[in-house]
Amino acid sequence: MSNTNKTSKKVRSQSRAYKTSLGITYILLIVMGIIWLVPLLWIFLSAFRCEYQPDGTFIGTVTSNFFPKAYGFKNFADLFTATYYGVPNAFPRWMLNTLIVAVIDCIISTFLVLSVAYCMSKLKFKMRKPFMNISMIIGLFPGFMSMIAIYFLLKSIGLTGNPDHPGYSMVGLVFAYSAGAGLGFQVAKGFFDVIPNALVESAKLDGCSNFKIFMKIILPLAKPIIIYQALMSFTGPWMDFIFAKVIIGADNSAFWTVSVGLYSLLFGTHPDTNLFTQFAAGCVIVAIPIVTLFMFLQKYYVEGVTAGAVKG
Amino acid sequence: MKRILCMLLAVIMVFAVTAGCGKKDNKIVVWVGEESAEFYQKVCDQYVKDNPSFGYTIEVKGVDTGSVAGIVTNDPSAAADIFTTAHDNIGKLAATQCAKPITDEALINQVLADNPASFQNVIYSTLNDKKYLYGVPYISQALFMYYNKAYVTEEQAKSFEGLREAAKAAGMKAITVTGDDGFNMSFALLATKADDHSTTVKIYEGAEATSGGSKGESNCQGDDTIAIIRWLQDFKEDENGFKWASPDGWDADLRNKGCLAVIGGTWHYNTAKAAIGETNLGITLIPTLTLTEKSVEGLTGVKAGDVYRGGTFADCKVFMINATSDNKKYKAEQELVKFLSSKEVQNQSYLECMNVPAYVGASEFIKSCYDEGKVTESEYNLACTQVEMAEWGIPQPFLTGTLNTYYYSKNGPPIFRAIIDKTPYPTTGDQILTETESLEGIRKGLYLIEYIWMHGNNPKEFPSSLPQKA
């Protein structure tokens, strides 16, 4: 009797302790969640800020009030119609440029990564180990120094912006982005390593060629890692604001990617342009599709990240 | 489905790439400032129409004029046939063989006839020991002051002391600059005596420097300069004095009631207008300052109560011809430059894009436009003020490829800022200068700046006694 009483007391006290700890957890998480969201919320609100001076001039600078005094879509309207750096309707163009570069880079890079990862994981050949070491070493050099070299190498094959063919620079950019992709095979290799070798061996006994094994057995199993790689290489071009400017050309503004454009709105050599709210609107437009993609593909992203972390 | 998607993407890619293409041998590409690209395209189209014998089509592209020089030196063959840049880049562009000299007699005559001597001194550079014309001026630029009329009266805006008074009443800082590079800092360094516009400052004597001869003479350690710097040190420390532009942008300073006025140029007009509203935007000369007892202490060449007017570099934007441009186009390019820099086109560009003309006597045209009601009062003010400031300014000199660049971006300006902020800075070798307030400290700092102008790097050591130039 007393025994059961004791345990129930213990359970009760335990559950009370549990409840307080749960409560603390909630409070902590909510506080942290707010801290995490504040900067993003501020950019979001700034994008919709529509404040005017008493005499009717629009206020586009940073202001100290977190919540705008008036809301509207003016920033978005301006952003889509404005002429920046001599390019009419520059922002939609930059978006389109980035989309094209990102999609093609995504296809090429994913293909390269998968093919290299497959070779490294499931095929045996002489240069395997040296290749793995070299690819790891090469990745450790800081990239800026090689930018000018890459620019002139691309120029040698005509893939930089010149006054006659400004658009070729986009092909060059795709080259530059996807060329090194194959060397970043480690995460995908980690994933392939988990696929049992027995599966490959038995297929070989059935007379399957390596190509067939890759297409028919490995790829269908590799969906998570394909999506992870595709997501990574698709989002890359939306984030790079240094490399793209060098390859495409600081003057070739019609073919810039969106991040180069947005960065220049804020920090161009004429930074005195009162464009912060338009920059914020641009950020929102860029962030929405990428965040949506991430949210939908979260599962695969987590899988990739975890695989990468454990395999190194 | 996948295949269709891939095909579609391939098609889009090809389309996007070819959209901007179509190689034309008979095309001349011109780069101008992005704000006036549309105007120049229109003018050029008209020119081609009027001159069927010209034989080339013209494509005008708006670019960020501040970065043109960098783009051209990186890879001249990717740049336009004719490009615009500030005149102080001429030395660098000529030295790195990115620009072609101009030899057309008619064009040279037009340049010599139209432009003030100060500009003529800085548009030449040397090639194989021969002096050539490199740049053709078409826009003039100088600093002046924007201020907030809601807080500052016209009378107060005439002097820094008046500004401080207004700032005190409003609980703000008085004035800022749009940046802290050499061009912006000229407001203090090139200040001249208000009555006769005299100064002891010499910056490797523009004329001599550009002739490719000696490095000329530099002097910024005169008693007047030192007194002005001391005055500025105090003004910076003053609760209602000078402040550096916010990293958020100087327009944030104006707009967020950080300060009352800013020293800027015509190219800041729209931003300044947006920051405080057109009705509040006052435009005037850079104000005068009166030396205090404290600032002249220990100096002989100046006395308390002397009045100095803030100074400015008076620069011009020029057209240059790309060295890698096809020889066949050389003649046509010079013809085109001659047309684009003609008084008529300069005038038109003033009316349509607020570009202040560079030629002598432009102020008469500006006046006539105002009288005829072609420009608004503030636009007229803007141009008049700039022209007046430019008369007291000197063009940024350049000697070899870099000396001017050093002046602009390397160490000189940061040291100047450090002197005014009274923060320590490295001088020679491992030495750090800490006594930034003393007469000796200021003199050393100014000697350092001067040395950097002349040599492009810090001196190995200070001379045993600093020359006390008059």
Added chain:
Amino acid sequence: MDSTLTRVPKNKKSISDLFAPIGKWFSNFGKRFADGSIGTKLSHFIFGAGNFYHKQYIKGALFLILQVAIICFMVFCPTINGTPYGYKALANLSLKNVSEGGDFDPITGEFSAGSDCKLMILFGFVTIAVIIIYFMLMKMSITSSVKADMDEKIGKKPSTFREDVMELFDSRFHITMLTPTCIAALIFTILPTIFMIALAFTTYNSQDMNDKGTNLFHWNGIDNFIAVFTGEGSLGMEIKNRFLPVLGWTFIWAIFATLSCYFGGIILALLINKKGLKGKKIFRTVFIMTIAIPQFISLLAVRNLLGEYGPVNGLLQDIGATSGPIGFLGLHPGDSEALAKVMVIIVNMWVGIPYTMLMTSGILMNIPADLYEAARVDGASTVKMFFKITLPYVIFVTTPYLISSFVGNINSFNTIFLLTGGGPVYTGYQAGGTDLLVTWLYKVTIDQGSYNTGAVIGIFTFIITATITLITYRRSKAYNEEDTFQ
């Protein structure tokens, strides 16, 4: 311990492994030439001759076309920006026969530009790569011919083109799969990297070159490395005076940034995965936002939020906590360096914690539940369980990640560049208070044009990251398991 003992001989073996085939190939060279058919003999000079001899026309033609292409490239020297490829590029590598250019004909506008040394070096390396490819092709051509000879000897028909292609999809599938990456990496990663390393041994810096008015520079041996100690290089005293402080801060930053994000992430993951917590998905989504949004957006948002006129300073002044704006990020030269350093680490936590959280969430769920059960029976407290079970397990599993994120933080360009720009400025120097080696490298090269000194900084950065990576990677489980796999 055991593995270190076994590794030493293996290292030696791997080096000899590397050279043995090359030596063997050379010793076989004469033999092959002597023993081979006419086709094989000819293959040494005309690629694909052996294939033609054995009626493998398509394969032979492919070899021949490539050979002709390379020879044309070498002989005719295609020229980009006035700088040639081909044999001239090899000669140019010495940087001796350079012209200052500048000949100008005032009438026609004929203008000759001077040599461009950076392109001379770059194109020289490309040409060397092409020559290496030539010899690889030669080897392939001979091997292919010898193989056909052998086939003929044992009475087999030489393989048809179709069979060769089929082979590329089966037993030689790795060649098909790796060739695109190898070519792309050679051109866009390896050559540029070698070019960068080479610049460290030159006088390439735009300031001197502009002064002299040319695009000319020359080789200067290890002078630039000595300049790190003497301060007499193109960057003056800066490289001497600022190198160690920047290096030190880079390490401090990397340690703090890695550990703060790592443990913060684990704690956050524990919080979110707490049993009975509702709305896990919502919380997780909130934190993933910072990963999903491009860094240049989220970091610039923070920069402006903390700016002089941003809402944070506005709020602090409104509630009267401060009288004037606080320079959180050291953007003004006079701002506090310590504050800027603390702020970048804090903001970096904001960026980095969700990433670790995601990663460790999965791992936490994999911890065998009976471990906790047993601990609970023994009466262990939650805190004790965390330190005795959770933490050791997570650390054990994620060591490789810890290393790679440490190396990643040494090279963390975005966070510093976008937040502080390296500020607060040290007057007279490029490297500010929060500059890492990489951001300094960026300023030195892209802003200042001191490519040679930049290359020296780059090489030092590489040595540091490579050392850390190699030491830890070779000790790691993944590497040693990798060995057993083969």
